[in-house]
Amino acid sequence: MHILEVTNLSKKYNDFAAVKHVDFSVEEGEIFGFLGPNGAGKTTTINMITGLARPTSGFITLAGIDCVKNTKLAQRVMGIVPDESNLYDDMNGFENLCFCASLYGMRKMQREEKARELLLEFGLEKAGNRPFKAFSKGMKRKLTIAAGIIHEPKILFMDEPTTGIDVESAKQIRELITGLKRCGTTVFLTTHYIEDAQRLCDRIAFIVEGQIVKIASVNELLESSQAEYIVHFTFDGSAVAVDDELKKCFPDYDFEEQDGICICRAPQPFPILPLVRFFEEKGLSVYEAKSVHPSLEDVFVKITGIEAKKLVKEKEGGRK
Numbered sequence: 001m002h003i004l005e006v007t008n009l010s011k012k013y014n015d016f017a018a019v020k021h022v023d024f025s026v027e028e029g030e031i032f033g034f035l036g037p038n039g040a041g042k043t044t045t046i047n048m049i050t051g052l053a054r055p056t057s058g059f060i061t062l063a064g065i066d067c068v069k070n071t072k073l074a075q076r077v078m079g080i081v082p083d084e085s086n087l088y089d090d091m092n093g094f095e096n097l098c099f100c101a102s103l104y105g106m107r108k109m110q111r112e113e114k115a116r117e118l119l120l121e122f123g124l125e126k127a128g129n130r131p132f133k134a135f136s137k138g139m140k141r142k143l144t145i146a147a148g149i150i151h152e153p154k155i156l157f158m159d160e161p162t163t164g165i166d167v168e169s170a171k172q173i174r175e176l177i178t179g180l181k182r183c184g185t186t187v188f189l190t191t192h193y194i195e196d197a198q199r200l201c202d203r204i205a206f207i208v209e210g211q212i213v214k215i216a217s218v219n220e221l222l223e224s225s226q227a228e229y230i231v232h233f234t235f236d237g238s239a240v241a242v243d244d245e246l247k248k249c250f251p252d253y254d255f256e257e258q259d260g261i262c263i264c265r266a267p268q269p270f271p272i273l274p275l276v277r278f279f280e281e282k283g284l285s286v287y288e289a290k291s292v293h294p295s296l297e298d299v300f301v302k303i304t305g306i307e308a309k310k311l312v313k314e315k316e317g318g319r320k
């Protein structure tokens with residue numbers, strides 16, 4: 001059953017179309033990923049669904065509620081974890097959670113009990129008395145997630161939940177997200193980490209320049225990539241291997257150069273020796289020719305035409 005339906009959604013900032021006629025739906029209980037490079041329109045889309053930005057046109061229905069006409073009502077069934085935390089620096093962890101719960105009309109006893117429960121569940125019980133500003137980035141992100149689910153929403157929207165934090169905190173947050181799914185919460189997350197999308201999501205929408213270019217389950221995406229054969233050629237020393245001559249000699253293959261590695265793709269298994277000979281005749285000494293299993297990253301590159309490393313960007317912060 002669909003919990004969220006987005007139809008023909010667009011957003012313009014003056015003449016600039018940030019989101020263009022986007023259609024998708026999210027199934028109840030799934031983790032749905034929105035994957036795209038910088039400026040693709042991920043945050044703008046999430047902001048329109050959560051009522052933080054008004055669509056220029058289109059429809060959004062969440063749990064049967066029209067999000068544009070009944071924003072306040074829709075906000076009661078959703079939780080929001082923005083990329084920049086919206087919690088208060090001078091309140092401690094416990095106070096921040098209780099304050100968020102009060103915004104949803106939860107009674108004092110109920111909100112205090114839930115706040116204590118979440119601090120424990122998120123491993124923040126010792127930090128509960130410290131002001132938010134004294135939290136590490138990872139702890140801040142965890143408390144922001146706890147605040148987003150304190151009212152037990154049907155669906156949780158998370159904008160870049162693992163960006164800018166250390167590896168261990170990112171791992172804990174991935175575990176928290178899968179835990180939410182186990183408890184029946186639907187999760188909608190934006191990310192530019194292909195590995196996170198692969199590990200966490202049931203389905204993924206790829207968004208590029210405001211348009212969705214593909215929506216499929218992770219399994220479908222990976223299956224489609226199995227019909228491709230990839231070999232990475234590494235050379236002794238730096239070398240420019242991909243040129244017009246190479247493409248002319250091997251017209252049935254696709255070539256790409258990445259960090260000095262020549263990547264060759266073909267729809268069938270192919271012999272490596274003719275390529276090695278070709279490179280050596282050009283004076284390039286092949287150090288290694290490695291057959292590579294296609295990954296979600298390869299699928300992304302193929303569908304979008306965007307180099308996967310373009311997704312990883314200045315927002316990185318602590319994560320390496």
Ligand SMILES: Nc1ncnc2c1ncn2[C@@H]1O[C@H](COP(=O)(O)OP(=O)(O)OP(=O)(O)O)[C@@H](O)[C@H]1O
Nearest residue numbers: 013016018036037038039040041042043044045192
């Ligand atoms: N308030 C605004 N006014 C004008 N342009 C905007 C505004 N907000 C976003 N944009 C533009 O809309 C486009 C989409 O931005 P958005 O923040 O939705 O992208 P994103 O996919 O979330 O990118 P990132 O991963 O960098 O957060 C960008 O070109 C951005 O510059």
